[in-house]
Amino acid sequence: MTLLYFSWVRQKLGTSQETLALPAGVSTVADLADFLRARGGGYEEVFSAPSRLRVAVNQDHVGFDAVLSDRDEVAFFPPVTGG
Amino acid sequence: MSPRISIQHGDFDVAAEIEALSRHANTGAVATFTGLVRPEDGLTALTLEHYPNMTEREIARHLAEAERRWPLLAATIIHRVGRLTPGERIVFVGVASSHRAASFEACQFLMDYLKTRAPFWKEEERGQAKSWVEAKASDDSAAERWREK
Numbered sequence: 524m525t526l527l528y529f530s531w532v533r534q535k536l537g538t539s540q541e542t543l544a545l546p547a548g549v550s551t552v553a554d555l556a557d558f559l560r561a562r563g564g565g566y567e568e569v570f571s572a573p574s575r576l577r578v579a580v581n582q583d584h585v586g587f588d589a590v591l592s593d594r595d596e597v598a599f600f601p602p603v604t605g606g
Numbered sequence: 607m608s609p610r611i612s613i614q615h616g617d618f619d620v621a622a623e624i625e626a627l628s629r630h631a632n633t634g635a636v637a638t639f640t641g642l643v644r645p646e647d648g649l650t651a652l653t654l655e656h657y658p659n660m661t662e663r664e665i666a667r668h669l670a671e672a673e674r675r676w677p678l679l680a681a682t683i684i685h686r687v688g689r690l691t692p693g694e695r696i697v698f699v700g701v702a703s704s705h706r707a708a709s710f711e712a713c714q715f716l717m718d719y720l721k722t723r724a725p726f727w728k729e730e731e732r733g734q735a736k737s738w739v740e741a742k743a744s745d746d747s748a749a750e751r752w753r754e755k
Contacts, residue, residue: 529657530727531738582660584723598657598725602741605654605685605726606641606697606717 524593529600532576535565545593552578553587555597569599577602609669610682613661618684618698627702630679637709638700639717645692650731652739654687654696657725661685668719672701675715676708683716685726715752722749 526541533539546558553573560570569576573587579598580589591597610626612618620640627636643652665683672678680702690696699716703709728739 527657529725530655530729579657579660579725582657582663584664598660600657600725601727601738603721603723603725604728604739604741605656605724606721606745 524591525596527596527598529598531601532569532599535569537565545591550590551587552580552585552589552591552597555591556587556599575601607673607678607680609666609673609680610684611662611665611669612682612684613656613658614684614686615688617686617695620695620698623682623684623698623700627680627682627700630702632704633679633702634704635706635709636700636702637706637713638698639713640695641697641717643690643692643694643696648732649692650733651689651691652696653689653729653731654685655727655729656685656687660725664724665720668716668723671719672712672716676701676703676712678703678708678712681712681716683720685720685724687726718745718749718752721745 524543524545526543528536528539549555549558556570556573559566576599578585578587580595624636624638669681678701682698682700684698686696699713701709701712722745730737730739
């Protein structure tokens with residue numbers, strides 16, 4: 524799967540994109556956030572407060588209960604501030 | 607309707623956009639909104655980041671929804687990205703219809719959804735200090751009023 528990060532999420536993680544095989548035991552966005560938080564450092568900081576994050580799977584806004592597959596593009600970002 | 611969607615670094619020409627929206631047969635009303643970088647609290651610049659492809663898809667979804675709800679003849683949404691300074695134009699929404707109510711309402715609807723759903727993020731610069739703009743609850747409630755009961 525491809526993971527994309529935007530805004531301060533990108534800055535705290537120090538990367539805008541990474542490729543990852545769907546980890547064992549991860550079936551939803553919430554599971555993936557837990558998996559990433561366990562990496563520690565910036566990941567722990569970002570994914571410890573998922574209420575501050577929004578997520579899109581394959582470029583559609585979804586909730587943290589969305590089910591993931593290995594071919595998905597998953598993006599984490601703060602609430603949007605355009606316009 | 608074939609809407610025009612553009613995510614671009616450069617400025618846009620409001621008069622030319624209104625002219626283009628006015629050309630369609632049966633057009634009786636064109637409503638537009640132009641957003642500018644507000645010169646506030648010592649702001650030196652805003653940098654707009656976006657999620658390429660999702661941005662265009664999300665805007666196209668909102669335009670399709672507007673077309674379903676109002677009798678639109680043409681629509682244009684332009685959003686700039688990159689670094690902008692106070693007074694510069696950021697966003698343009700223009701809607702053509704036969705009558706004013708549809709064009710006013712669709713223009714507000716599109717702007718409210720752009721603010722709460724389209725994946726853009728603003729980072730402010732005040733001198734050397736940079737900070738990400740926080741989403742506003744007032745923008746969420748502005749979008750909420752369009753929810754169909």
